[in-house]
Amino acid sequence: MADQAPTPGRILPAPEGHIRADQLRAAGTARRAFMGKALAMGAGAAVAGRAAAAEPVGEKQILELPAHSTGLGQPVAARGYGQPSRWEGNLQRRESPGLTRVSAASVSFAPLQGLFGIITPNGLHFERHHQGWWDIDPSQHRLMINGLVKAPRVYTMDELMRMPSTSRIHFIECGANSGMEWGGVAVPTVQYTHGMLSCCEYTGVLLSTLLDACGAEVGSGTGDDRYVLAEGADGSSMTRTISMKAALDDVMVAWAMNGEMLRPENGYPLRLVVPGVQGVSWVKYLRRIEVGDQPWDTKDEVLHYVDMMPDGMLRQFTSIQEVKSVITSPSGGQTLLDHGYYNVTGLAWSGRGRIKRVDVSTDGGRNWRTARLESPVLPKALTRFNIDFTWDGSPAILQSRAIDETGHVQPKINQLRAVRGTRSIYHNNAIQSWRLLPSGEVGNVQVY
């Protein structure tokens, strides 16, 4: 092999310096010969073109070379932290006008209508702040664990990030997601009906690891005698009671989302991740964990995040986000540009485990077909579904219905209302209906 002279022009597995001088000369000669031929051919073609004078037939996007095909592009690291294409500027998290009065105690919705797969880009993750967000110096942040523990402990970020870490994909959904729709249709698009929903790969240490390290009293295992309180470091110092069962199962103290540190809007440098449980329990800017023998009845357990039942009773601690799904495209506020084939796509999730099946109806729930679930199908994570749909121009009502691995079936809004009335605000996991009009416009409707 080493004795054989490779033919000039052959691709070598090593840098060009390995080419011998004689090979280089041979290559140069060959190249000049080729160039000569090409020039001659080009001239001939030009002459032929003038003779025929035929306009080229086709799209200018193909026939006329654009600047990016005929010029030099941007260098590497022109942007040290990459940004989405400027053509993607329409996909933004947005507030729902009139929903809240103060933007520091408000919510911005993720643009689900334009997202793919199951992972939410960090910059489009929905936001919910109770008293504004902060960008906290991580070297000054502390996590304290106290209460029914052998000795209260304090951790720096340095110490937490040395702990045995785990990375898991989970959805986070605000308990008030779809809350504006209890009484009827109130908002136009999936961004506003379902956009208090995101899904990330979180990295952190399991809360159980920290509780073990502190010698926490974990109780009998029934979950009835020990509880955990999580508290934030921001102005609102959000507090929520976490079930000890969950704390010993899959609750995480996380510092990362989707491969990078948490975004400030999502609790940098530390947040609780409570898989399957409503977002309010995922305390941001986490500063303290307390172990106790009763729930705490905090503001967001007594005054908010309570289901108001028809008799006026407030039902607290309904924390699990039940099985739910929604078609994200085509969806409300979108217009189909033509008849023919469409891929109907959407998301399904359950706070109790994996999604087992998603069915889709195009006739308002009379007949259903089972959609394809894209992998991965993970517990307490978003699952992407797709199904074929050929639109013939007639009106259609698109719906999706999820079933989780525990056998729970996503209900219709009228089934929810029969039990909970219309004034509940929270925990609306109803089947969503989108009406497709002959004009191609899709709108938000309630059909049952």
Place this chain on the structure above:
Amino acid sequence: MARRSTHRPAAAGIRALFLFAVALVMASGAALASPPGQAASAGPWVDLGRVATPDEVRAWDIDVRADFKGLPPGSGSVDDGMDIWDERCASCHGVFGESNEIFTPIVGGTSDADIERGRVAALADGSEPQRTTLMRLSRLSTLWDYTRRAMPWNAPKSLSVDEVYAVVAYILNMGGIIDDDFVLSDRNMAEVQARLPNRDGITFHRAMWDVDGKPDVQGDACMRDCGTTMDVHSAMPPFARDAHGNLALQNRVVGPVRGTDTTRDPPGTLEQAREFALAAASAGMAGAETGTAGTDVAGAPARLAQGHNCFSCHTRDQALVGPAFKAVANKYAGSPGAADRLVRAVKEGSQGVWGTVPMPPNAGVADADAGAIVKWILDGAP
């Protein structure tokens, strides 16, 4: 106004560094002093972290439970509460706690009969348009704890323990739950709890707290000829078509669909809809080329105002808690010295110019920032 907020100049930073050094020293000490028997059950990382000092636990563990565990000793009168309320609380919650301008009202919707019964009738019959805090409140500890940890809105945790008792007393007094001469204290909280109008209005639904439980509502998995019609029971009303802005500019400019142009009436045909949607998408692409797509708050001064939370109380065009910026610009148009006066108002607070609601001082806003924001406001907040 005392602003014990986190942004303080150099001294605080130096103090923090010192504490950090102390913490490091303590951390190494704690490792040696690990309680016996703990390491065996907890893995080799058990020495990470350190034992918290009792003072540190006291500084952070301020939660108060429904059984009043954690409630610090102290007291405050209704009278004192009224003074604090007018100064620190009324600007957001209204003089009588009735305001729904910024937040859900705190006071209203409860009756003596409710206090007697322990359930608020208006929650069941829906006779009140707003569900006030006192209508829903079933645990007095909740109101006390939240007031202490998170209020006032722009200076949380700045009330002393006695001030918290006083403010809570005043709220309860406005709701007719305690008398004008009442002094609320750690010794009588349980007594007042027994008078809360909605004290028996809450239930714990275990099945939806426990992951092994079961939701209260089930759907059905019917596949064919299921019991439904295509009746539309509810839809977006036509007048709300553009209530969330132009949806064409909230969707991608390529793909199987476009956003609907909600600045136009609904199109009659597919061809017309396609034409509208594509035109709107093109208009959106023009925005993308200039880099303004999706932006709402444009320009440096506006971002500055946003950064200093001015938009919490003001908007450009409409009065919110405070006057609209444009109204301020109109009022002071051509008035000499207006800029200086407004910078002072920003930094020191102001009251009486636009009504009774005081503007809180914002001493933490740098002079240069305040100047730039005021100039922008006087220019009509473009």
